[in-house]
Amino acid sequence: MDVTDDKTVVKVDKKDISKYISACLFSLSKESEVNIISRGSNIKKAIDILAILMREYLEDAKYEIKVGTEPYETRNVSTLEIHLTGKQKEKRIK
16 A cells, blocks of 8 residues: 555554544544545445544545455455545534
């Protein structure tokens, strides 16, 4: 995968989804873009993170998805890279 800036990269692994959502929101507040990277069984989690961010936290969001494979030990594993841009929704006080 060709990711250029580590400040805007969130690598999805085994942590809770809320940790990744917080990391993405922090990155979006500083840089206005984030790259969400996952591979193997964590691809579904990355897609869930994207859906939650777009539904709950972002407006005017745009994303690009790159799907690929990379060698891992004795086999190939699927990879997913999501490049997400957008601005956070205004917080409403109830």
